[in-house]
Amino acid sequence: ALALGAALVGCGALPGSGAPLHPVVTHEFAQPLAIPPLAPSRLEDGVRVFALEARSGERSFAPATAPGASTPTWGFDGDFLGPTLRAVRGEDVAVEVENGLPEATSVHWHGMHLPAAMDGGPHQEIPAGGSWRPAWTIDQPAATLWYHPHPHGATETHVLRGLAGMFILDDDRTATAALPSEYGVDDVPVIVQDRRFADDGGFVLSGDGAEPGLLGDTVLVNGTVGPVHEVRRERTRLRLLNASTARSYRFALPDRPLTMIAGDGGLLDAPLPLDAIQLSPGERAEVIVEMRAGETLRLRSEAVELGGVLLPGASGGGDAFDVLELRAAETLEPSPEPTWEPSAHAEADALHETDAVETREFELNGREINGERMDLGRVDAAVELGATELWAVRSTQAIPHSFHVHDVQFRILSVDGAPPPPELAGRKDTVLLEPQRRYLLLMRFDDYADPDHPYMFHCHMLLHEDEGMMGQFVVVESGSGARAEAGLDAPE
Numbered sequence: 001a002l003a004l005g006a007a008l009v010g011c012g013a014l015p016g017s018g019a020p021l022h023p024v025v026t027h028e029f030a031q032p033l034a035i036p037p038l039a040p041s042r043l044e045d046g047v048r049v050f051a052l053e054a055r056s057g058e059r060s061f062a063p064a065t066a067p068g069a070s071t072p073t074w075g076f077d078g079d080f081l082g083p084t085l086r087a088v089r090g091e092d093v094a095v096e097v098e099n100g101l102p103e104a105t106s107v108h109w110h111g112m113h114l115p116a117a118m119d120g121g122p123h124q125e126i127p128a129g130g131s132w133r134p135a136w137t138i139d140q141p142a143a144t145l146w147y148h149p150h151p152h153g154a155t156e157t158h159v160l161r162g163l164a165g166m167f168i169l170d171d172d173r174t175a176t177a178a179l180p181s182e183y184g185v186d187d188v189p190v191i192v193q194d195r196r197f198a199d200d201g202g203f204v205l206s207g208d209g210a211e212p213g214l215l216g217d218t219v220l221v222n223g224t225v226g227p228v229h230e231v232r233r234e235r236t237r238l239r240l241l242n243a244s245t246a247r248s249y250r251f252a253l254p255d256r257p258l259t260m261i262a263g264d265g266g267l268l269d270a271p272l273p274l275d276a277i278q279l280s281p282g283e284r285a286e287v288i289v290e291m292r293a294g295e296t297l298r299l300r301s302e303a304v305e306l307g308g309v310l311l312p313g314a315s316g317g318g319d320a321f322d323v324l325e326l327r328a329a330e331t332l333e334p335s336p337e338p339t340w341e342p343s344a345h346a347e348a349d350a351l352h353e354t355d356a357v358e359t360r361e362f363e364l365n366g367r368e369i370n371g372e373r374m375d376l377g378r379v380d381a382a383v384e385l386g387a388t389e390l391w392a393v394r395s396t397q398a399i400p401h402s403f404h405v406h407d408v409q410f411r412i413l414s415v416d417g418a419p420p421p422p423e424l425a426g427r428k429d430t431v432l433l434e435p436q437r438r439y440l441l442l443m444r445f446d447d448y449a450d451p452d453h454p455y456m457f458h459c460h461m462l463l464h465e466d467e468g469m470m471g472q473f474v475v476v477e478s479g480s481g482a483r484a485e486a487g488l489d490a491p492e
């Protein structure tokens with residue numbers, strides 16, 4: 001077993017006891033699961049244009065709060081969370097973002113391949129009352145992506161207050177696949193977040209420095225406390241998104257496997273039955289649940305175990321609880337066996353280890369990556385346009401981190417030299433780094449050379465990110481990488 005004592009002393013854990021440090025309170029499963037509306041869009045000169053307004057609001061999270069209490073919130077086009085954006089590979093899209101909040105924020109398109117100036121990171125903050133109109137072409141496989149704020153040093157509280165939403169991409173493959181695909185009926189967004197409430201009903205917005213950041217005692221799905229989804233078909237596709245700021249989950253059903261069909265970056269090669277699927281902050285998985293007529297099932301989260309050790313404070317592990325109740329109707333409409341064809345873009349999308357021209361090492365520790373904290377004026381790496389690279393990443397301490405790279409989808413080649421488990425074998429943009437293990441990631445930096453606008457890589461445990469566990473890279477024209485590396489400096 002790993003030596004946990006030192007790392008966890010600060011948050012009062014009882015190493016070895018396995019007792020949950022931040023137990024989740026289970027509320028009665030009695031409220032219909034809210035389904036985020038699909039965002040309307042208009043076509044303007046061939047561009048699909050969405051509009052999103054970040055604004056403040058208020059809503060009740062009863063019974064998690066005292067009777068009558070209401071919670072001040074932030075949301076996009078509503079009080080909490082935001083609508084689901086949806087676009088097809090090949091489409092040109094634009095989003096008119098308005099910031100109706102009392103402070104600056106930004107909107108990052110997590111998992112999206114797009115120009116760095118459109119990425120919505122800390123260099124694209126929108127002042128209070130301001131607006132921003134990123135535009136790009138959807139150029140990647142169908143996938144469940146998401147959007148959330150990324151303001152410098154304040155991402156955790158902006159997400160905790162309620163800013164996040166799903167961004168679904170479709171393509172030729174999902175158009176012809178035999179998969180549940182009626183949005184909100186048998187193709188269901190499942191945005192999982194934990195929250196803690198103060199006595200007056202307000203969100204608790206700070207974990208007061210405890211690792212790994214604030215862990216809530218109430219689990220929300222799409223903002224619903226004690227959610228129930230009425231199931232009408234034999235198979236239901238759940239688009240699981242861990243939009244929590246610090247907590248990891250290990251999703252499972254009580255008595256049957258989940259069939260995973262997609263990870264962060266899109267469909268797997270084939271359906272993958274799993275006993276459980278673990279998601280750290282930022283990660284997604286699409287799973288299919290099969291049900292019999294008339295039965296009730298609960299999607300649960302099992303205790304998160306890393307390297308054979310329960311990490312109570314470090315990941316929200318050590319705790320098991322129910323997340324979402326699924327109630328099947330007395331008669332279920334048939335659903336086809338899930339299948340899909342190989343993508344017409346498969347060869348272009350594929351990553352080959354033999355193409356790698358560079359290996360970079362990243363060590364995550366405390367709030368630092370390679371001994372440095374985030375500095376908006378420092379670029380940490382210049383990668384060449386079109387280059388395939390290997391990034392070797394490791395948490396060099398006894399707690400895990402959730403490593404995310406903007407712009408690309410990577411492939412995990414190995415974990416400590418061994419092939420990754422099958423649920424980590426697909427396209428990924430975020431991966432939970434188990435303590436001390438070396439993850440070898442293969443990625444290619446296609447398109448969008450721009451020496452003046454960096455992309456981010458960081459820990460997706462948002463307190464860690466806010467406190468500095470983030471770095472920046474730029475994509476530069478091929479041939480200029482070494483020169484750029486030699487003179488890395490501040491983007492203005």
Ligand code: C2O
Nearest residue numbers: 108110282404456
């Ligand atoms: Cu989901 Cu840099 O973030």
Ligand code: CU
Nearest residue numbers: 401459461464
């Ligand atoms: Cu971290």
